Amino acid sequence: MKIFYSEYQIDYTTYTFSYAVYCIKESNSELPAIYEKGFLPYTGNYQIKSDIFYMARSLRVNLANFEDSSENRRVDRKIAELNIQLEITEKSKFDLQNPEFQRFCTEYAEERFSGGSMASDRLDYVLSRELLTHIFAFKTDNQILGYVFTALENGILHYWFSFYDIAYMKYSLGKWMMWRVIHWAKDNGLNYCYLGTCYKEKALYKVRDHKGTEFFDGAKWNADNELLKRLCKSDEEKREADLFKLGVV
Numbered sequence: 001m002k003i004f005y006s007e008y009q010i011d012y013t014t015y016t017f018s019y020a021v022y023c024i025k026e027s028n029s030e031l032p033a034i035y036e037k038g039f040l041p042y043t044g045n046y047q048i049k050s051d052i053f054y055m056a057r058s059l060r061v062n063l064a065n066f067e068d069s070s071e072n073r074r075v076d077r078k079i080a081e082l083n084i085q086l087e088i089t090e091k092s093k094f095d096l097q098n099p100e101f102q103r104f105c106t107e108y109a110e111e112r113f114s115g116g117s118m119a120s121d122r123l124d125y126v127l128s129r130e131l132l133t134h135i136f137a138f139k140t141d142n143q144i145l146g147y148v149f150t151a152l153e154n155g156i157l158h159y160w161f162s163f164y165d166i167a168y169m170k171y172s173l174g175k176w177m178m179w180r181v182i183h184w185a186k187d188n189g190l191n192y193c194y195l196g197t198c199y200k201e202k203a204l205y206k207v208r209d210h211k212g213t214e215f216f217d218g219a220k221w222n223a224d225n226e227l228l229k230r231l232c233k234s235d236e237e238k239r240e241a242d243l244f245k246l247g248v249v
Contacts, residue, residue, distance in 0.1 A: 001030045003037075014241040021055035028130060031153040035060070035194050038216035041151075041160070046125045057231070058216045059198040062223075063186045065212030066193075072179050072209065079171045084145060086180060087137045094135050096127050104144060108163040118161070126161065136181060138164070146177050155191040157181070175209060182210060198228065200235045 005019040023039045025031070039053035068076075095101065102123060109118030118126070126132065126149065136148040146164030150157055159181050164173045178195070185193040195206050198215055207213050207225055214221040215228045222228070230248075239246065 001026055001034055011241075014245060016242055016245070018242075023053040023055070025051040025053065025131065028133070028153055031131060031151060031158075032156045035156055035158065035192070036221075038218070038221075040194075040196060041129065041131055041158075043122065043126050043129070046121060051129055051131050055218075056197050056216070057199060057218075059195045059203075059206055060214055060216075060221070061182055061185075061193045061195065061210050062212045062214055062221075063182075063190055063193060066182060066186050067211055068179075068183075069209060069211055075172045075176050075179065079173065079176050082140045082145070082168070082171065084176075084180075085139050086184065087139060088184075089135050089137065091127070091132055091135060100144075101147070104165075105147065105161075105163045108166065111166060118163075131158075132160065136177075136184075138177060138180075146173060148177060148181055150181070155189075156194065157185045157190055157192075158194040159196070175205070178206075179209065199232060201232050204229060204232050 002024040004022050004024070006022060008018040008020050010017050021039075022042070023034055023037070025034060034053055035058075038055050038058055040056055040058050042048075042052045042054045102120060105123055106118055106120055109123075131151045132149055133152045134150045136150060137144060138146040138148075144165070145168060146162065148159060148163075149161040151160060152158075159178060162174065162177055164177060182193045195210075195213075197203065198206060207228060213225065214223045216222070217227075231243075234248075
């Protein structure tokens with residue numbers, strides 16, 4: 001892997017000079033080390049051919065400490081009547097150009113993605129990424145209820161993008177799919193399941209719902225969920241300086 005820094009904002013009044021941190025993946029075998037360093041895949045520029053990762057406050061489940069919570073069990077009981085089956089397919093064996101598959105993903109994204117959609121050009125770009133290795137499909141009575149795009153490599157799984165039929169929201173389908181994938185990772189002897197970024201209060205459901213969560217604090221993986229909650233709750237506040245100068249961390 002290659003790590004590089006890109007200058008961002010400057011504030012001479014507080015002597016704050018910020019840099020965004022990125023990583024270039026050179027082979028899929030590096031994925032566990034890349035995620036371990038707090039990086040997540042970047043797909044904001046379709047012209048980039050390499051797999052680029054950005055450093056962020058990301059979240060993972062340490063599967064050694066994962067066990068079902070009362071909320072997990074409640075949602076599982078609620079959805080049991082649907083008798084959902086999980087099918088896992090390597091990307092190389094999946095029909096990525098299936099129009100029904102593409103329509104399902106783009107329509108869900110248009111309805112539910114915050115901060116942007118998954119138009120066909122972005123979907124094609126994401127599907128072209130080497131780091132995407134497996135697609136998890138959730139079915140009942142030959143009907144597709146959802147998909148999850150994952151990166152699966154040497155003991156780690158990244159729960160990257162998920163799409164589901166919003167007609168089943170009353171069953172908490174989205175929450176159940178995340179729990180089901182984490183449970184699958186635990187059952188199959190993986191070490192970590194990465195769940196993307198954790199910013200603002202709306203992301204805290206990932207922490208509340210799953211035991212064994214840790215967040216990347218810029219230097220290490222941190223299991224202090226009370227600190228994470230405080231950080232998420234303060235994310236939308238205007239800060240006069242970085243957290244170190246404010247004495248928060």
